[in-house]
Amino acid sequence: MNASQTLVALWTLVLKEIKRFTRIWPQTLLPPSITMAMYFIIFGNLIGSRIGSMDGFTYMDFIVPGLIMMSVITNSYSNVASSFFSNKFQRSIEEMMVSPMPNWVILAGFILGGMARGLGVGLIVTLVSLFFTRLTVEHPLLTVLVVVLTSALFSIGGFINALLANKFDDISIVPTFILTPLTYLGGVFYSISMLPDVWQGVSMLNPILYMVNVFRYGFLGVSDIPVGWALTAVLGFILVLFWVALSMLARGKGIRS
Amino acid sequence: MAEPALSIRGLTKQYGNGFQALKGIDLDVQQGDFFALLGPNGAGKSTTLGVVCSLVQKSQGKVSIFGIDIDKDFAKAKYQLGVVPQEFNFNQFEKVHDIVLAQAGYYGMTRREAIPRAKQLLTDLGLWDKRDGSARMLSGGMKRRLMIARALMHRPKLLILDEPTAGVDIELRRSMWEYMRRINRDEGTTIILTTHYLEEAESLCRNIAIINHGEIVRNTSVRELLTELSRETFLLDLAAPVSDAPVIDGFDIQRVEASQLSLVVHRGQRLNDVFDALTDQGLQVVSMRNHANRLEEMFVSMVDGSQNKIDQPSDNKQEARV
Numbered sequence: 001m002n003a004s005q006t007l008v009a010l011w012t013l014v015l016k017e018i019k020r021f022t023r024i025w026p027q028t029l030l031p032p033s034i035t036m037a038m039y040f041i042i043f044g045n046l047i048g049s050r051i052g053s054m055d056g057f058t059y060m061d062f063i064v065p066g067l068i069m070m071s072v073i074t075n076s077y078s079n080v081a082s083s084f085f086s087n088k089f090q091r092s093i094e095e096m097m098v099s100p101m102p103n104w105v106i107l108a109g110f111i112l113g114g115m116a117r118g119l120g121v122g123l124i125v126t127l128v129s130l131f132f133t134r135l136t137v138e139h140p141l142l143t144v145l146v147v148v149l150t151s152a153l154f155s156i157g158g159f160i161n162a163l164l165a166n167k168f169d170d171i172s173i174v175p176t177f178i179l180t181p182l183t184y185l186g187g188v189f190y191s192i193s194m195l196p197d198v199w200q201g202v203s204m205l206n207p208i209l210y211m212v213n214v215f216r217y218g219f220l221g222v223s224d225i226p227v228g229w230a231l232t233a234v235l236g237f238i239l240v241l242f243w244v245a246l247s248m249l250a251r252g253k254g255i256r257s
Numbered sequence: 258m259a260e261p262a263l264s265i266r267g268l269t270k271q272y273g274n275g276f277q278a279l280k281g282i283d284l285d286v287q288q289g290d291f292f293a294l295l296g297p298n299g300a301g302k303s304t305t306l307g308v309v310c311s312l313v314q315k316s317q318g319k320v321s322i323f324g325i326d327i328d329k330d331f332a333k334a335k336y337q338l339g340v341v342p343q344e345f346n347f348n349q350f351e352k353v354h355d356i357v358l359a360q361a362g363y364y365g366m367t368r369r370e371a372i373p374r375a376k377q378l379l380t381d382l383g384l385w386d387k388r389d390g391s392a393r394m395l396s397g398g399m400k401r402r403l404m405i406a407r408a409l410m411h412r413p414k415l416l417i418l419d420e421p422t423a424g425v426d427i428e429l430r431r432s433m434w435e436y437m438r439r440i441n442r443d444e445g446t447t448i449i450l451t452t453h454y455l456e457e458a459e460s461l462c463r464n465i466a467i468i469n470h471g472e473i474v475r476n477t478s479v480r481e482l483l484t485e486l487s488r489e490t491f492l493l494d495l496a497a498p499v500s501d502a503p504v505i506d507g508f509d510i511q512r513v514e515a516s517q518l519s520l521v522v523h524r525g526q527r528l529n530d531v532f533d534a535l536t537d538q539g540l541q542v543v544s545m546r547n548h549a550n551r552l553e554e555m556f557v558s559m560v561d562g563s564q565n566k567i568d569q570p571s572d573n574k575q576e577a578r579v
Contacts, residue, residue, distance in 0.1 A: 001332060001365050002365075004365070005364070005365025006365065008362055008365045008366065008367055009362055009363050009364070009365055011362070012358075012359055012362025012363060013359075013362075013363070016355075016359050019355070023350075086348075087348070090346070090347070090348055090349065091342075091344060091345075091346035092346055092347050092348045094312055094340075094342065094346045095346065095347065095359070095360055095363065095407070096363055097311055097312060098310045098311060098312065098335065098338070098340045099335060099360070099363035099364055100331075100332035100333070100335040100336055100363075100364060100365075101363050102332065252314055256311075256312060256313060256314050257272065257307070257312070257313050257314070
C-alpha cells in the first residue's frame, strides 16, 4: 500500500470504530457521565465538604482530575477490548486480515478508536464537572499530553486483552480485577502522603498513580511524584506494549490458525 | 505463457495438535479459469484456501498469486484476491452499505471511488434497496450475496468462493451461478470454487482438483474427468408397478419401488438395448434421470469408502453433497 492508501485504510478503520461506539451511545457515552455525576455529588459535594482540604485544595477540586482520568482509562481499555473481541467473535476481523492493510494500521486503527472514546468520555466528564466546580488548568499542554498518552496506553492494553481472550468473560476479568482496584488505589480519591511510609512505597508500584498524579499536576500544579519521570515511564510502557501487540498480531495470536 | 492466477508448491499445514491437514499440495489455476476444488469434509479444501488468503499460516511450501510470492509481498498479492468465505464474517449490526464501503477502504479505495462501485455491485446483486438496513436483517441468501459484493469491491482478478451457495434455495442458487459465470466470462475474473454440490461444479467449472486426506488425488478438466466415468446409474419410472426387477443380460437392474427401477450402465453399453428388452417384456418407461450427478459418481470412485459421506437431499438426487 502506498502512503495515501494506507491513510485511507487507517481512516476507514478509525471512522468505523467511532461509528460503533456512537451508534450505541446509551451503553458507551451515557453511563460514565451519570456515574461520574454521582461521584461529584456524593464524594465531592456531600462527603467532600466534611473532609476539608486535600493538598491545599477543596476535595472536589482534588478528585476531579482523578475521576476524569479514571473515565479515560476504563473507556479506552474497554472500547478496544470489546470491539476487537467482537470482531474476533463475529469473524469480521477476517475482513481486515484478507486485505492488504499492514498489521500496524489495524493496531493503530483500534487504538485511535479506543482513544476517541476514552478522550470523548473524558471531555464529557470534564463538562459534567463544570456543574460542580470551577476548573483551572495550570499546565494545559501537559494535561493534554498525559491524558492522550494514558488513553493510548490503555487502548493498547485492551487490544492485547482481546487478542488473548477466548470468550467474552475474558475481556471483563482485567478491568474488574486489575484496572478498577489499581485506579481506586491510584490516588484518585486521596493523596498518598496520607498513607504510612510502607503503603506509600507500595503505591509507587502502581502505574496508574503516576498518570493520575501528572494529570492532577496539569490541573492543580501539585503532584506526589516527579512529573518528568512519570511521563517517561508512560511513554516507555506505550512503546513496549505496542511492540508486544504488533508481534502478537503478526504471529496471528488468537486470530489465525 | 502468463503466470498462473494461483500456484501452490509443496504446501503443508500441521496444526498445533499434530494434525497434518495438508501433505505437500501442488496446484496451478490458470488465469481466467473457473476452477473447482472438491473434497470430503476435512479433506483440506478450506485450509488450502485459508493459506492463500492469509487466514491460516502454512507450515511449509510456496504460494504465488499472479506470480507474486505471498512470502515476499503478501500485501501486493492480496490486491489481486477477493474472498467469499463459507461462514458469514461481517458485523451483523452494521449497515449493508457501510460493510462494503469499509472493505473498499481497507484496500485504500477512497469513498469517491467506492460509492459508485458499491452502488453497481449492490444493484447487480439485488441488495441496493437494502443498503441502509442492518446486515442481520438480511435473509441467508442475501447475506451470501453481500459477501460476494464485498469481495468484489476492489476489483480482484482472483475470486475465491468457499461454498458460496450452501443453504441457498435453488432459484437463488441459479441466479448466483449466472452472476459468477458473467464475471468470469465478461470481466475475466479467475474463480476458484469449493462446493458440496457436484452439480454446481459440473455446471460452472472447466477444471477441477479433488483433494482427500490433505493430498490432491486428481487435477484435470471436468470434461476429461467425465470421459473417464466408467458407469452411470439411472432411475427409471415405469408406467405400471412390477413385483420383481426384470432380468436383462449384461445389465444390473434393481427394483427400487413398485414403479421404479435402478439401472447401471457401463461404458460401451447402449441404453437402446435396455429399452428394447424392457419393451419386449411389456414394460413401459415414462421417465428417466440420473440416480446421482455424474461427477458425484466419479468422485465416489476416487475417494476412500470411509470418507464418502454422501449426504443426499432426499427430494433431489441431483444435488449430492460431498
